[in-house]
Amino acid sequence: MKTKADGIAKAFEPYSQKEIDLILSLVPNKTNTTNLASSLGRSFDAIAMVYHWAYSGKMLKNALASMKDTQDNVVTKVAKAKKRLGIYIGHEPN
Secondary structure (H helix, E strand, O other): OOOHHHOOOOOOOOOOHHHHHHHHOOOOOHHHHHHHHHHHOOOHHHHHHHHHHHHOHHHHHHHHHOOOOOOOOHHHHHHHHHHHHOOOOOOOOO
């Protein structure tokens, strides 16, 4: 796991909804993941994990099932972004 000491500017900082929207508006490939990591100050693995949450049906569905409507974290932001962007691959949030 990479930290700020490894040169990752935003390591362990919460994602904004705009960051999640930007990430999910691009196709999940190696080039986009690398470019987003560099531009957003995140690690490659952190961006890849956001894609994994978005496109893995069971992972997102199970995580959302254990959360309250008032929670505001990366999982709920991914679900909101998927709904807003019309991404229907994987789990479709309510």
